[in-house]
Every structure is written in C-alpha cells, then in structure tokens.
Amino acid sequence: MEYRRSGSAVIESLQNPRAKQWTQLLDKKGREKQGRFLIEGIHLVQEALRSELPPETLVYSAAREEAVEPLLQEASALGVECLAVTEPVLAKCTDTQTPQPVFAVVPKLPWRPQQLIEASRRDGLVVVIDGIQDPGNLGTIIRSADAVGATGVLLGRGTVDLYNPKTVRSTMGSLFHLPIAEGALGEWLPKAAEAGIHIAATSLQGAVSCYEHDFRPATWFVIGNEGAGVSAEALELSQHQVLIPMRGRAESLNAAMAATVLLFEAMRQRGIIFHSS
The missing domain is CATH 3.30.1330.30 (Ribosomal protein L30/S12)
Structure with missing residues (x-):
C-alpha cells in the first residue's frame, strides 16, 4: 500500500x-x-x-x-x-x-558569543562549558540552565558536539529555549570580563563556598571536564573560584550535578526571578 x-x-x-x-x-x-x-x-x-x-x-x-x-x-x-x-x-x-x-x-543554532555578552550586561547568568565530553552531562546542564531561566550557555573548544544525537535527546528540547553559542574561552572570557561580567570557575583550591559567593551580578561560571576539571587557561582567566561544600564521603559531584547546584543557588540568591531576556 x-x-x-x-x-x-x-x-x-x-x-x-x-x-x-x-x-x-x-x-x-x-x-x-x-x-x-x-x-x-x-x-x-x-x-x-x-x-x-x-x-x-x-x-x-x-x-x-x-x-x-x-x-x-x-x-x-x-x-x-x-x-x-x-x-x-x-x-x-x-x-x-x-x-x-x-x-x-x-x-544549526545561530547564536554567537557576542550575543551572550550583550544579553549578560545587566544581570545575566551564563554557564561556560570547558571540555565536557559526555553528551548526557552536556544535555543535562542545558536543561538545568533552561530550568532556572539562565541567559545562555557558552561551549568552549574541546566540548562534545552539541548536535550529537545523544546530546540533543538529553536536552529534552531545552536547546530551543535559550541561546547556546560556541567559542574559544581564551577569547571570550576576557571579552566578557571587559564588559563588566564576573567570571567564576569551579575549583577545589583557593575557592570559597558557592553559598558565600555572590551570584547576583552578571556572571559567567565555568564548569570543567569530567576528569580534569576546569582547564588551567580558564582558571587563570577567572576572577572568582567557587566550590560546592559536601558533608559526606563522596570525592566529588559529576559535572552536570555541579552545574545544577550552582545554577539553582544563583536562582535562589536572585530571588528566583531573572530579569535578563
């Protein structure tokens, strides 16, 4: 038939x-x-x-x-x-x-890093991805960013392909809800800092608790590779280093869980409602 x-x-x-x-x-x-x-x-x-x-x-x-x-x-x-x-x-x-x-x-999505900078100038919140390799982790981070109303996501070089079918599925449609751009962190983190945006990175050394860090100003925060963490280059370009305190015996959280904790802490500090478009 x-x-x-x-x-x-x-x-x-x-x-x-x-x-x-x-x-x-x-x-x-x-x-x-x-x-x-x-x-x-x-x-x-x-x-x-x-x-x-x-x-x-x-x-x-x-x-x-x-x-x-x-x-x-x-x-x-x-x-x-x-x-x-x-x-x-x-x-x-x-x-x-x-x-x-x-x-x-x-x-493919048309967003560019400069658009994230323009959208962040007031009180934006952007998740910066530094070399994450697992499609499911990247998709989950995008979903969490969407859930809290973040301004966008910047994918650094060496990150798993956004358009990998597994990544796309794991976003559950959130990749259509907020700007996601790709660019070299060595270029765009300094440009964001020049625009007055705070650059923070997850780290275990010389860091303050994420519950003590002020996420209310315009902020881009860097989440690093699952095994190696944030790269030396991105750490050097960061003005603030934060960690997630843990009471139990687990050594660490995976990248997606860490990003989600930070995103929801930022949302809590900002009184739940974001003002950025």
Whole structure:
C-alpha cells in the first residue's frame, strides 16, 4: 500500500538522495557540511516547531501517520516541508534503536558569543562549558540552565558536539529555549570580563563556598571536564573560584550535578526571578 501526503509519494529507497542527506547528519562531518542536524521524536519536534527556529523538513513514518497527524498540521501551517518515508528509511536515518515515528531536519543554532555578552550586561547568568565530553552531562546542564531561566550557555573548544544525537535527546528540547553559542574561552572570557561580567570557575583550591559567593551580578561560571576539571587557561582567566561544600564521603559531584547546584543557588540568591531576556 502506498501512502501519500500533499501529492508526494512515500520515500521507499535507502538510495534516495534525500535519505542519503539525512543519514549523513548522523555524523559530525555531515552536520558541519550541511549546517543542519537531526532531532528525533514527537516531543523534540514539537519543541522545535514552537521555537524561534523551526525545522526545515519534517520526516515521518507513513505507516504511523496517525500518531503524528497533529505535528503534521502544525508543521504545514508554518510552511515546513513534510515527507513520508517507509520504516526502513526512518530506521536508517535515525540514531535510536527503536525509531520514533518522526524526525526533523533543523538548521544549526545561530547564536554567537557576542550575543551572550550583550544579553549578560545587566544581570545575566551564563554557564561556560570547558571540555565536557559526555553528551548526557552536556544535555543535562542545558536543561538545568533552561530550568532556572539562565541567559545562555557558552561551549568552549574541546566540548562534545552539541548536535550529537545523544546530546540533543538529553536536552529534552531545552536547546530551543535559550541561546547556546560556541567559542574559544581564551577569547571570550576576557571579552566578557571587559564588559563588566564576573567570571567564576569551579575549583577545589583557593575557592570559597558557592553559598558565600555572590551570584547576583552578571556572571559567567565555568564548569570543567569530567576528569580534569576546569582547564588551567580558564582558571587563570577567572576572577572568582567557587566550590560546592559536601558533608559526606563522596570525592566529588559529576559535572552536570555541579552545574545544577550552582545554577539553582544563583536562582535562589536572585530571588528566583531573572530579569535578563
């Protein structure tokens, strides 16, 4: 049985040029070449459709069209291209073991570090990522930043790819809710400091408790690599060093947990409501 939508036949061949393009987006080189990435599943596609950066193309299983009918209507109203494919094509183009009924092709986020500086001048709060390697950790930090209404996230060089499918899934859609930019910390931390923004880093040496540090002024705080911590370069560029005091016997928290503690302490100090856009 052939399924059709808007007069277009279902894409059945794995050799179809569009299917080949989508498959390339599972690889970082393909994403960099095309300037696009994939999001999988009803929730992520829905978040993208309702963001300022809607998808270019929505691809769905012809066999499961009823499950995504509301998404198709929403996408069509926005002028998003909607294409039906067979289950084998869907499985080939997606990263999950059990493919969701829909994925979408989305342009890479347009944010730049300078925009984070401009947005931070008043009382902004930006999480700076220094070499985190685990996709789940990065995604969780982005979700936590979104949860407290942070101004944005800056990804330093050497950090896991934001558009890695595992990273994208672990953000649960939060990557569409706040600016996320990429840039060299050696360049952008000094520029933020010149703009009057406080630069803080997590550290175990010469640091004050995060509960004593004042997070109310405009602040960028650096979270380091899971094993090595904040790099020597970023520590040198930081004006403040903070730690999370612990009463138990655990040596440390993982990067995502540490970032979340600091973000919620900043929110508490700021009276819950942030004023930055």
